[in-house]
Amino acid sequence: MSSSASESHSGGRGKLIVISGPSGAGKTSICDALLERMPDTQWSVSVTTRPMRPGDVSGRSYEFVDQEEFDRREAAGELLESATYVGHRYGTPRGAVEQALAAGTNVIMEIDVQGGVQVAGKVPESIRVFVLPPDREALAARLEGRNTEVAAQLARRLAAADGEIALARDSGCYGHFVTNDDLETTIEQVRSIIQREKAPS
Numbered sequence: 001m002s003s004s005a006s007e008s009h010s011g012g013r014g015k016l017i018v019i020s021g022p023s024g025a026g027k028t029s030i031c032d033a034l035l036e037r038m039p040d041t042q043w044s045v046s047v048t049t050r051p052m053r054p055g056d057v058s059g060r061s062y063e064f065v066d067q068e069e070f071d072r073r074e075a076a077g078e079l080l081e082s083a084t085y086v087g088h089r090y091g092t093p094r095g096a097v098e099q100a101l102a103a104g105t106n107v108i109m110e111i112d113v114q115g116g117v118q119v120a121g122k123v124p125e126s127i128r129v130f131v132l133p134p135d136r137e138a139l140a141a142r143l144e145g146r147n148t149e150v151a152a153q154l155a156r157r158l159a160a161a162d163g164e165i166a167l168a169r170d171s172g173c174y175g176h177f178v179t180n181d182d183l184e185t186t187i188e189q190v191r192s193i194i195q196r197e198k199a200p201s
């Protein structure tokens with residue numbers, strides 16, 4: 001994931017872009033591509049208590065901390081939002097996001113739906129996109145194909161999906177729902193949503 005605060009040209013504040021969706025829907029694939037195609041945009045590195053898994057890069061995918069450190073940061077008010085997802089804590093460090101937005105750099109964050117609801121309350125002008133899988137079978141196949149979760153984790157993630165989708169819809173916090181069927185089409189759909197929302201009305 002790249003960061004490029006020095007390349008901001010927008011003049012005003014940056015836009016906060018929230019990408020949510022069930023595990024395996026394709027959020028990380030979409031965010032990685034968006035960061036390559038949108039040079040004035042930086043990735044928000046979350047903090048988590050979940051163990052590292054294959055493909056994770058410490059300090060880039062996440063900052064991996066223990067429960068005590070997570071609790072300390074939360075109590076100190078260092079997190080913009082936080083949630084528990086299938087037994088692990090996740091949160092967004094507030095400082096990096098605020099600095100980037102103030103410098104006119106857009107920030108993209110991949111957070112779960114509970115976090116998305118919190119951000120909608122705190123940063124109502126953020127752009128919030130929920131990524132849906134084409135169907136449950138595709139979601140299961142993608143998560144299995146990624147081969148990063150032990151069986152119990154995989155089952156918990158799939159079991160969580162229906163509730164996450166229901167909360168995303170019922171909360172009214174997501175302005176955009178995008179079905180990730182063909183990845184390239186989805187990336188461009190999300191990019192055009194962002195461009196539209198960024199354009200002055």
Ligand code: ADP
Pocket residue numbers: 021022023024025026027028029030142143145146180181182183184
């Ligand atoms: P998430 O971040 O939502 O958990 P990932 O981006 O890790 O999801 O995608 C899960 C798996 O599905 C990865 O192996 C990824 O390469 C694959 N994938 C993502 N989008 C698509 C798509 N549109 N079609 C097929 N496979 C996809």
Ligand code: 5GP
Pocket residue numbers: 020021022023027046047050081082083085090091092110111112113114115116
């Ligand atoms: P994963 O363990 O697959 O990387 O992420 C699991 C879930 O946690 C995904 O829905 C992901 O979007 C979410 N997540 C990652 N970082 C954060 C964060 O900082 N805050 C919240 N609320 N969710 C996060």
